[in-house]
């Protein structure tokens with residue numbers, strides 16, 4: 001491979017977290033950054049893939065269905081504009097962007113918090129007080145998250161002084177979502193409705209932290225957005241910035257080890273990485289090494305075992321096998337024909353999300369689905385597509401865990417065919433005509449997600465969003481190893497914006513609070 005072996009920084013993984021860190025180091029600090037990506041395309045979960053049928057090209061976005069807080073002037077939008085040089089455009093979804101379907105009612109969420117609150121009160125008038133309290137509390141919990149995250153970057157005494165006269169809201173933020181809702185709302189249907197979006201953070205109400213629920217709900221209060229040109233446009237607009245600054249984004253490079261000097265001592269110092277490309281091993285060096293591969297991969301796989309990491313057991317025990325099974329569908333004609341405008345569908349056959357979660361643990365029966373129509377959200381889409389997602393568990397597919405992608409055997413193909421048909425039939429009952437419109441369908445399982453993203457057992461949200469996640473000191477961009485940092489979702493929070501902010505926070509960890517202020521100033 002003809003390329004320099006020494007860089008200012010090496011980023012492992014090209015997800016939105018990795019690319020954000022790389023662009024910020026390039027643009028603000030004029031550094032030469034090398035990004036190494038295992039997959040053959042960059043972008044991580046924001047990557048796009050394509051299939052051709054009868055000359056027609058269908059494109060799907062793996063991990064982007066909608067993103068909140070992308071209105072002009074909002075901080076997350078300003079950061080996205082900065083890291084894409086303003087070249088990435090956003091399309092707003094329809095006003096009623098969520099369609100929650102339950103056995104005896106449907107509810108459409110408007111892209112306005114006041115309207116949303118009013119519509120909830122109109123549907124559940126006896127719960128008016130609880131609903132009003134809920135809207136206040138999600139803001140309080142989300143605010144707690146901000147100060148808790150910043151606290152991980154500053155000395156403990158400084159944080160204590162800053163918070164001397166502030167109310168401690170950790171009790172509220174770190175309740176489970178179920179405990180919190182049980183304390184203010186009686187109606188089980190309303191509790192179910194408010195937590196329909198638990199799939200956006202992957203942990204059902206009895207296990208999720210209320211702060212995680214609050215962050216996601218708050219992010220969508222003003223509606224959902226989709227990148228114009230599809231999710232692939234994110235990496236497409238970020239990679240050239242890194243390369244223009246003298247850096248490189250290399251794909252099909254599987255990092256096997258982070259090189260740590262004095263590794264036997266506690267801590268040590270990261271100096272480079274060992275990686276494989278086409279069966280050849282390479283060693284490259286960087287002044288800082290930043291991992292976008294999540295806490296599990298970084299601490300359990302990439303840091304050599306003889307480096308003393310005191311929380312390895314905690315990481316091992318924190319992991320779950322929650323994942324998804326997704327049917328990528330190519331449509332003969334636009335789904336507008338079915339009366340759809342690009343809104344998401346959340347289809348539920350039960351009001352008990354914990355029960356749905358439990359059921360999906362032992363079987364591939366379908367009792368809920370999330371349906372998204374990427375082509376209706378992307379004005380540049382050239383063909384019509386849908387994505388049908390059902391929550392799923394890796395262990396349901398464990399039989400094939402040692403097989404390779406595309407070579408998993410006929411029984412795997414048969415099983416996928418069966419799930420595909422069941423999922424399409426299930427969704428067709430609620431969106432009649434979708435099955436007839438289907439031209440192409442391909443199923444991905446948690447094994448696919450693990451293979452392409454390297455997240456253990458396909459658990460693509462990283463460390464599960466339970467109250468414990470927010471207590472672990474190591475869910476942070478800082479690591480005990482000198483010059484080694486985390487970026488992406490396990491550095492801060494989940495989802496595209498959470499992982500992107502993880503990229504910003506990793507710079508704050510590298511450059512200190514001054515660095516954080518510098519980024520904020522540059523971003524405006």
Ligand SMILES: Cc1cc2nc3c(=O)[nH]c(=O)nc-3n(C[C@H](O)[C@H](O)[C@H](O)COP(=O)(O)OP(=O)(O)OC[C@H]3O[C@@H](n4cnc5c(N)ncnc54)[C@H](O)[C@@H]3O)c2cc1C
Pocket residue numbers: 012013014015016017018036037038039043044045046062063064065066067253254255256292293297324326389449452453454460461487488489490494495496497499
């Ligand atoms: C089906 C699905 C739907 C989703 N929908 C939404 C949504 O609508 N909205 C939203 O905000 N979020 C959504 N998400 C979540 C969101 O996409 C992720 O939280 C976010 O993109 C994670 O970014 P990241 O940078 O932390 O990690 P990733 O994007 O996972 O990037 C990590 C990268 O590291 C690479 N890597 C791992 N190990 C190595 C190694 N050893 N060597 C080299 N490279 C390595 C991986 O290949 C990967 O490219 C969804 C995710 C999925 C899977």
